[in-house]
Amino acid sequence: MKVSAKAPGNIAFLKFWGKKDPSINIPENGSLSVCLDGIYSTTTVEFSKDYSEDEIIIDGDKKDRELDRIIKFLDRIRNLAGIKEKAKVVSNNNFPKSSGLASSASGFAALALASSKAAGLNLSEKELSILARHGSGSATRSIPDGFVEWLQGEDDQSSYAYSLFPPNHWNLSVVITIVNKNQKEITSTQGHARVHTSPFYQLRIQQMPEKIERMKQYIKERDIQKFGQLLEEECLNFTSISLTTTPYMLYLEPVTIRIMKYCLKLREEGLTSYYTLDAGPQPVIYCLGKDAPTIAKRIQNLEGVEKTIICKPTHGARLVNTHLF
Ligand code: PMV
Numbered sequence: 001m002k003v004s005a006k007a008p009g010n011i012a013f014l015k016f017w018g019k020k021d022p023s024i025n026i027p028e029n030g031s032l033s034v035c036l037d038g039i040y041s042t043t044t045v046e047f048s049k050d051y052s053e054d055e056i057i058i059d060g061d062k063k064d065r066e067l068d069r070i071i072k073f074l075d076r077i078r079n080l081a082g083i084k085e086k087a088k089v090v091s092n093n094n095f096p097k098s099s100g101l102a103s104s105a106s107g108f109a110a111l112a113l114a115s116s117k118a119a120g121l122n123l124s125e126k127e128l129s130i131l132a133r134h135g136s137g138s139a140t141r142s143i144p145d146g147f148v149e150w151l152q153g154e155d156d157q158s159s160y161a162y163s164l165f166p167p168n169h170w171n172l173s174v175v176i177t178i179v180n181k182n183q184k185e186i187t188s189t190q191g192h193a194r195v196h197t198s199p200f201y202q203l204r205i206q207q208m209p210e211k212i213e214r215m216k217q218y219i220k221e222r223d224i225q226k227f228g229q230l231l232e233e234e235c236l237n238f239t240s241i242s243l244t245t246t247p248y249m250l251y252l253e254p255v256t257i258r259i260m261k262y263c264l265k266l267r268e269e270g271l272t273s274y275y276t277l278d279a280g281p282q283p284v285i286y287c288l289g290k291d292a293p294t295i296a297k298r299i300q301n302l303e304g305v306e307k308t309i310i311c312k313p314t315h316g317a318r319l320v321n322t323h324l325f
Contacts, residue, residue, distance in 0.1 A: 001046065001118060002044055002045070002046045002118065002323045002325075003044070003045055003046075003114045003115075003117040003118040003319065004042065004043065004044040004045075004114055004319065004320045004321070004322060004323050004324065005042070005043055005109075005110045005111075005113035005114035005117070005317055005318065005319050005320060006040055006041070006042045006043075006110060006317070006318055006320045007040060007041055007043075007105075007106045007107075007109035007110035007113065007139075007142045007143075007316065007317035007318075008035040008036050008037060008039065008040050008106055008109075008142055008314050008315075008316065008317075009035075009036050009039035009040060009041075009095070009103065009105055009106040009142065010033040010034060010035050010036060010105050010106075010138065010141045010142050010148065011033060011034070011036060011174065011176075011276065011278065011284045012031050012032065012033040012138070012141070012276075012278070013031075013032045013033060013034070013215055013219075013227075013230075013231050013234065013276070013286075014029075014030075014031050014032045014208065014211055014212055014215055014230075014234050015031055015234065015238050015278070016029070016031045016137050016138055016150065016192075017029075017191070017192065017195055017204075017238055017241060017242075018192055018195040018196060018201065018205070019137070019192045019193075020152075022192065022193065024133075024134060024156050024159075025133050025134060025136070025137040025140075025159075026152070026153060026154070026155070026156075026159050027137055027150070027152055027159070028152075028195075028205050029152055029204075029205055029208040029209075029212075030149065030150055030151055030152040030208065030209070030212050031141070031149075031150045031212075032147070032148070032149050032150075032164075032212060032215055032216065032219075033138075033141045033147075033148050033150075034146060034147050034148065034167075034172065034174075034313045035141075035142060035144075035145065035146060035148065035167070035313060035314050035315065035316050036174055036176075036311035036312070036313070036314060037311050037312050037313070037314035038094075038095075038174075038176065038309045038310060038311030038312075039093075039094065039095045039106065039176065039309065039311060040093075040094055040106050040110075041091055041092065041093050041094075041103065041106035041107045041109075041110045042091065042092050042094075042110060042320065042322075042324065043089065043090070043091040043092075043107070043110035043111050043114045043324070044089070044090050044091075044114060044323045044324040044325055045087055045088070045089050045111070045114040045115040045118040046087060046088050046118060046325075047078075047083060047085040047086070047087045047115075047118055047119055048085055048086075048087075048088070049085055051085065051086040051087060051088055052086065053086050054070075054071050054074055054086050054087050054088075054089070055086075055087075055088045055089070056070050056071070056088075056089045056091075057089070057090045057091070058091045058092075058093075058107075059091075059092055059093055060092075066104070066107075069135065069136075070089065070111070070135075073108070073111060073112075073115070073134060073135045074087050074089070074115060076131075076134060077115045077116060077119050077121070077131075078119065080116075080119070080121060080131075081116075081119035081120055081121050083119055083120070087115065087118070088325065089111065089115070090324040090325050091107060091110065091111065091324070092324060093106065093107065095176075095178075095309065096178065096181040104135070104136035104138065104139060104188070105136060105138035105139045105141065105142045106139075106142055107135075107136070107139070108132050108135030108136040108139035108142075109132045109139045109142030109143050109316070109317045110317060111132075111135060112128055112131045112132035112135060112139065112143070112317070113128060113143075113317045113318075113319065114319075116128065116131060117319065125143060125144060125162075125316075126160050126162070128143045128317070129141075129143040129144065129160040129161045129162070130156065130157065130159070130160045132317075133159060133160065137150075137192075138188075140159070140160055140161045141161045142316055142317060143161060143316045143317050144161050144162050144163040144316045145163045145166055145167060145314075145315040145316045146163050146164070146165050146166045146167040146168075146169060146313050146314070146315065146316075147163065147164045147165040147166075147167075147169060147170070147219055147313065148161045148162070148163055148164060148316075149161060149162060149164050149212070149216070163316075164216060164219065165219065165220070167312070167313035167314050167315060168313070169219075169222075169313075170219065170222045170313070171288060171289040171290075172224075172286060172287075172288065172289065172312075172313060173286075173287055173288065173289045173291070173292035173310055173311065173312055174284060174285065174286055174287075174292075174310070174311040174312075175273075175284070175285040175287065175292055175295050175296045175299060175308050175309070175310055175311075176282065176284050176285075176308065176309040176310075176311060177259055177282055177283045177284070177285065177299055177305055177307075177308050178282055178305070178306045178307040178308070178309070179253060179255045179256060179259070179281055179282055179283070179304055179305055179306060180253060180255075180280075180281050180282070180306075181306060186249050186251070186279070187279075188278075188279045191242065191249055191279050194245040194246075194247075194249065195241055195242075195245060197245045197246040198240075198241045198242075198244040198245045199244060200240060200241060200244055201241055204237055204241055211230065211234065214226075214230060215227070215230055218230065224272050224274075224287075224288055227274070227286075228272065228274030228286065229274075231274050231275075231276050231286060232274055232275060232276070234276070235275060235276040235277050238277070239251070239252070239277060242279070249279075251277065251279055251280055251281055252277075252281060253281040253304075254304075255281070255302075255303070255304035255305070256277065256281045256282075256283055258302065258303075258304070259275065259283040259285075259299060259302065259305070260275045260283060262298075262299065262302065263275045263283075263285060266295060266298065271287065271291045271294060271295055272287045272288045272291050273285050273286075273287050273291065273295050274286045274287070285299070289312065292310045293310070296308040296310050
């Protein structure tokens, strides 16, 4: 039976950077994010005796660098469901993958939902969030709706994400700015493994629980100024860790910094515009919905900007009726 699912990307406010147990993706800290409607993966899965081996096609390409990770994930599903059939998986992203834009989050969330259903499993939201985490840590946050907290946990069953607020809780928008479509040189898996070499890492981990509580409060109160200030502090903290590992990880491009500074200029003009980054050069600007079209238009005109995508908070992974093969 073919099953298809669609899952949103999510960009974290407070980020997952470092693993306590890399074998099952237990993070060093909890994190907060929101599911975004403008960046998503759609995936169709079928297990069948007709397939002699797993066939995986991502964005029309059979040679994705994540193939081994996906086959390992399918093995986990087969194990859980007690089946032996190989699978065909076709997945499409509507945005450039592996460029620091959460493609593994939407990709593994869609795969978790589609493949578990296709294998005959009927998992709860919590079970799906745990399952998605095995594919990619951030995928755990693309299962629940809207504004999401990933509880760090200490073992497989206690590390999962849940919805803090539904998508319509706050009229927040995001302007994703694509400045470089190339795949990043240092993957987030390599990044997670390296963060412990930064002399500042332990301090980051110590401060995180207090920041999580504060950020949840700002989201609850819909306080864009306080939210934005903490968002930017976290972006720079996260970047400082990346810059001080051995060897260091320089994700920023000159255009990235130009846009970060441009956000400050837009704020002086009275627009709400606060930046963050993931493990890549693409700036992501959080703002109130009313300001998003103006901000996107202004950023689009800057040199080095290839594309902007305006997103709104949305629900988590869902089944869909249209199959990709
Ligand atoms: O899910 P992963 O292993 O690709 O890690 C993603 C890590 C960051 O995107 C850098 C931060 C985050 O919280 O999403």
